[in-house]
Amino acid sequence: MKLVAMVLAKRKGDLLEIACDLSQFGFFEKGTVKEVIIAASKIFINKFDPNTRHSVPYEDYICFIDVRNEFGGVVFTDKEYPERVAARLLSEMMNGYVKKTQGIIGAPYPELQYIFKNSDPKANDKILEVQNQVNEVTSIMHKNIDVALGNTEKMETLLETSDDLSTRSKLFLKQAKKANRRCCIIQ
Numbered sequence: 483m484k485l486v487a488m489v490l491a492k493r494k495g496d497l498l499e500i501a502c503d504l505s506q507f508g509f510f511e512k513g514t515v516k517e518v519i520i521a522a523s524k525i526f527i528n529k530f531d532p533n534t535r536h537s538v539p540y541e542d543y544i545c546f547i548d549v550r551n552e553f554g555g556v557v558f559t560d561k562e563y564p565e566r567v568a569a570r571l572l573s574e575m576m577n578g579y580v581k582k583t584q585g586i587i588g589a590p591y592p593e594l595q596y597i598f599k600n601s602d603p604k605a606n607d608k609i610l611e612v613q614n615q616v617n618e619v620t621s622i623m624h625k626n627i628d629v630a631l632g633n634t635e636k637m638e639t640l641l642e643t644s645d646d647l648s649t650r651s652k653l654f655l656k657q658a659k660k661a662n663r664r665c666c667i668i669q
Contacts, residue, residue, distance in 0.1 A: 485601045486543065486558040488575055488594055489523040492587060493552055499591045501598035519558060527554030537565070546572050552587040564610055571601055
């Protein structure tokens with residue numbers, strides 16, 4: 483799960499802000515990848531109608547796009563990154579920019595770096611956290627059920643052994659009484 487980049491750009495215009503983590507790419511690839519991200523962002527923001535949201539898959543990545551009247555935002559993630567978290571980050575980026583700049587498109591937005599750095603889906607997605615807890619509890623309950631079934635089998639074995647001992651003890655008692663009677667008769 484990896485967030486690759488977050489981009490803000492004007493419609494039919496310049497790049498406003500970019501935050502990216504290109505550590506997964508080689509040294510010589512980083513510049514080209516960043517240029518591709520910027521170019522793709524500008525294309526997406528200009529291609530789609532204002533006030534719309536889209537997701538565009540590309541190879542092992544997904545681009546989430548939110549286009550407003552004068553600007554747009556793009557979030558690049560790998561396919562394993564939760565869509566819900568990516569959509570929330572995109573909304574947070576767009577709404578934060580409008581609030582920070584008070585509608586003046588073109589102003590810098592340094593908070594994008596902060597949003598990008600705090601984009602860990604495990605820390606930000608409560609549903610994912612609850613799902614992980616449910617999976618953990620499910621795993622523990624499966625183990626408990628297996629142990630309970632194993633205990634049931636042991637109990638059945640103990641009951642069979644107990645029944646066998648009871649039958650043998652009754653037979654022993656019967657034979658002891660016969661032996662006692664014979665001893666009494668002989669005396």
